[in-house]
Amino acid sequence: MKQHLLGGFVLAITLVLVGCGGGAERSSRVVLQNKGSDTLVNVAQAWAEAYKEVNPNLAIAVSGGGSGTGISSMINGTVDIANSSREMKDKELEMARKNGIEPVEHTVGFDAMAIFVHPDNPIEKITLAQLAEIYGEGATIKTWDQLGVEVPGCRSGEIIRVSRQNNSGTYVYFKEAVLGKTRDYELGSRDMHGSKDVVDLVEHTPCAIGYSGLAYANEHVKMPCVAKQADGACVAPSVETALDRSYAIARPLFMYTSGEPEGAVKEYLNWILSDEGQCIIARKGYAPVAEVSCG
Amino acid sequence: MEPQTTDRARSRRERRRGEDRRDRNWYIDKAVQALVFIGGISGILFIIGIFVFITKEGYGFIAETLDIGEFLTSPRWRPTSDHNPTYGALALIAGTTSVTGLAMLVSVPFSLGAAIYIGEFAKGRTRETLKILVELLAAIPSVVWGFIGLSIMNPLIIKTFNVPIGLNVLNSGLILGLMAAPIMTTIAEDALKAVPDTYREAAEALGATKWQVIYRVVLPAGKNGLVAAVLLGVGRGFGETMAVLMASGHSINLPTSVFDSVRALTATIAAELGETAVGSDHYRALFTLGILLFVVTFVINLTADLVVRGIRKK
Numbered sequence: 001m002k003q004h005l006l007g008g009f010v011l012a013i014t015l016v017l018v019g020c021g022g023g024a025e026r027s028s029r030v031v032l033q034n035k036g037s038d039t040l041v042n043v044a045q046a047w048a049e050a051y052k053e054v055n056p057n058l059a060i061a062v063s064g065g066g067s068g069t070g071i072s073s074m075i076n077g078t079v080d081i082a083n084s085s086r087e088m089k090d091k092e093l094e095m096a097r098k099n100g101i102e103p104v105e106h107t108v109g110f111d112a113m114a115i116f117v118h119p120d121n122p123i124e125k126i127t128l129a130q131l132a133e134i135y136g137e138g139a140t141i142k143t144w145d146q147l148g149v150e151v152p153g154c155r156s157g158e159i160i161r162v163s164r165q166n167n168s169g170t171y172v173y174f175k176e177a178v179l180g181k182t183r184d185y186e187l188g189s190r191d192m193h194g195s196k197d198v199v200d201l202v203e204h205t206p207c208a209i210g211y212s213g214l215a216y217a218n219e220h221v222k223m224p225c226v227a228k229q230a231d232g233a234c235v236a237p238s239v240e241t242a243l244d245r246s247y248a249i250a251r252p253l254f255m256y257t258s259g260e261p262e263g264a265v266k267e268y269l270n271w272i273l274s275d276e277g278q279c280i281i282a283r284k285g286y287a288p289v290a291e292v293s294c295g
Numbered sequence: 296m297e298p299q300t301t302d303r304a305r306s307r308r309e310r311r312r313g314e315d316r317r318d319r320n321w322y323i324d325k326a327v328q329a330l331v332f333i334g335g336i337s338g339i340l341f342i343i344g345i346f347v348f349i350t351k352e353g354y355g356f357i358a359e360t361l362d363i364g365e366f367l368t369s370p371r372w373r374p375t376s377d378h379n380p381t382y383g384a385l386a387l388i389a390g391t392t393s394v395t396g397l398a399m400l401v402s403v404p405f406s407l408g409a410a411i412y413i414g415e416f417a418k419g420r421t422r423e424t425l426k427i428l429v430e431l432l433a434a435i436p437s438v439v440w441g442f443i444g445l446s447i448m449n450p451l452i453i454k455t456f457n458v459p460i461g462l463n464v465l466n467s468g469l470i471l472g473l474m475a476a477p478i479m480t481t482i483a484e485d486a487l488k489a490v491p492d493t494y495r496e497a498a499e500a501l502g503a504t505k506w507q508v509i510y511r512v513v514l515p516a517g518k519n520g521l522v523a524a525v526l527l528g529v530g531r532g533f534g535e536t537m538a539v540l541m542a543s544g545h546s547i548n549l550p551t552s553v554f555d556s557v558r559a560l561t562a563t564i565a566a567e568l569g570e571t572a573v574g575s576d577h578y579r580a581l582f583t584l585g586i587l588l589f590v591v592t593f594v595i596n597l598t599a600d601l602v603v604r605g606i607r608k609k
Contacts, residue, residue: 068570075572095572158459165545166375167570167577184376187386187547190462190556193540193566204450207459 030264031059036070036083037169038195039111039213040253043284044083047272050280054271058264067169074256077101080265082256085111085169085213103256108272110287112214112242113174113249116162116202116221123149125234127227128178128248134159134209136179139186144207153206162198162210163189170195174211177249214238215285242287253286349585356579357586366583370549372563374577382580384587386547390557393550394539395532397468402476403525409476410483410524415509426484433477437537444470444542458554462544465553470542471535475528482527486520487513519605526599530592536561560584 034044041064048060070082075096088096088103096103115131117123126147133141141147143157151157163185164171175185192198195212202210203220214237217223225234228248241247261269271277279294281287357363361382369383413425444466452461490513498512514521536559544556545566564581571578 066570068572072570072572091575092572095575154459155457156459160460165566165570166373167567172375182378184373184379187371187373188556190460190544190546191558191566192545200445201449201462204446205453205460 029057029059031061032081032265032268033073033079034060034062034081034083035065035073035079037067037085037253038064039067039085039170039215040083040108040255042215043109043281043286046280046284047277050276051268051271055264055267058268060268066165066167067172068167071256074101074103074258075099077258080257081268084254084256085251086172087254088256101258103258104260106255106257106261106269106273107252107289108255108269109253109278109281109289110242110250111253112237112239112247112287113170113177113211113251114214114217114223114237115226116199116208116210116212116217116223118151118153118202118206118208119220119222120153120206121149121151121222123147123151123224125227126224127230127232129230131178131226132180132183135161135163135174135185135189137184137186151206156207158207160205160208161186161189162201162205162208163191164195164198164212165191165193170212173251174249177251213286214242217285239282239285239287243291250287346589349582349589353579353582353586356576357583360576361580361583370547372547372558374567374580380576382583384560384584386549387558387560387563387584388587389549390543391533391539391559391561393464393557394467394471394543394559395529397464397553398471398475398532399525399529401469401472402479402528405472406476406479406524406528407483407521409480410487411509413480414484414487415505415513426481429477429480432473433481435474437474437535438541440470440474441538441541444538448542452554456554460544460554460556462542463554463556464543464550466544467539467542467557467559468553470538471532474535474538475531478531479524479528482524483517483521486517486524489520490516519602523599523603526595526602530595530599533588533592533595534561536565540565560588564588 034048041062044062048062051058051060067084067086070079070084071088071092073079074082075092077099082103087105093103115126121144123144130141130147133139142159144151144154144159145157164174175183179185190201192201192210195216198210198212199216199218199221202208203218214223223237225236226248227234233246235241235247237247237250242250255269255272257265257269273289275292275294278288278290278292282292282294366382366384367388368385369381370386370389371381371383372387373379373381409425409429413422413429417425445462448466448469449461452458452463452466456465494512494516495508498508503511539559540562543559543562545558545562546556547558548555550557564584567577568581571581
């Protein structure tokens, strides 16, 4: 996550410098603040980069920090567009309205949430009920042999749960999709600060299991397929299965604006939802809102 | 300088000082006095300001929502739960304490040893080189230490001890011990240097060996300074954030062995504060953790300071 923050920061600085160097164009230049979800930050940066070609007079400063960061910035009125991998809660909407801000939700893509295990782990298939019993409060599945596998390099057999810090959109979505609305996480998971850290830790820890956006997957971790029911079809996470909704834990990704978008913000959002913008999100490993054909 | 200082000349000078000439130098003098005064009291103002700020943010929560008994005795830190948020900090306190405790176990013998070697045995070049190296160790940024913990120590601990995960009390305690060692070595060495050489000479004259001199004379004489060094190391451990966040596993857990993952108070604030809405219960709960940390480190540093003052008065 640090890299994203840094990346966003460097980008912002560059944009400011470019903006100042523009001289004559300076007055017509608009800077949009775009902040939030770690899941979306790579895509948001790619969009901002590509949009420079479309409209050179619009600079977009992108930074990450997590969905909670984006949403609290929206509530405090310090961003133009907030990225979020979860819906705003009623409490948050209320707080925004109190500050005279009416957040409007735009779905910009879908993300399959992948389950990650160590590459040596022989597990091929996992069900939602099993995941709930691994992560949920009062967890009953604590060792790998309860799932019928023996993991080489993990002699104690204990399942090491890797999770996220408690305000990340990924954390909140996983809780709602897997544990249900009222069940809490079992305490004692390793709460990483960023999707990349989750994947890094799982990669180096044979006993571990973790979850994160599909876009953070790499060749050093394994992703078992996920079944909704024990006897149901087991679906592997991919852009296609997220798009046709057959994958059980795929979530919409949002951008929030303050009020109905106008002017530059509106043009930017329209461009994001156009084929060109949607091809960028598809290339980054997420599912577009609707099927697009990219060259 | 006047060649002769007679009583008359002195009284003339004093008279002149009473009726200051308001020239440029006079104004510069007053301006510098004012600036130095502001500089001098700013430290106090800042510390009061910070204390007022964190208390203001956390106080309403302590008074209204928080159950102090639960806060100090429950290990359930679950501030974002929708239906039943709990604010138990015991696991976090245990995490910070266990990591700092192990760090002290590791670093106290090493830093005192290093201080004794540098202060009593090493001579000339070796001594200077060692001092510089120890101070260089203090200059390594904590995120670099955290990175070492995450990517080098983690797999190493898993392989060596055959445990499921290497991000635990052992990992962060070792890292923190290395981080606290330079400050402790430097202060302990200063304390040993403050022991007058006449003590050593007297002991040697009585036929004491080098070790007897150190053990029976120098260490007892420098006791206060050594205690202060250890306390400042403890303060450093309590306050350290980034390295502990990365190396401890960041897991809410009451540790029963050094191979358990834990979560520290500082790391919890660092990980969660950025994503909470200003003014929410969660936000104010984090400030309550901040107050707790502030009070603990304040007491530790104050004690260390009083102990150091103790030697100076003697």
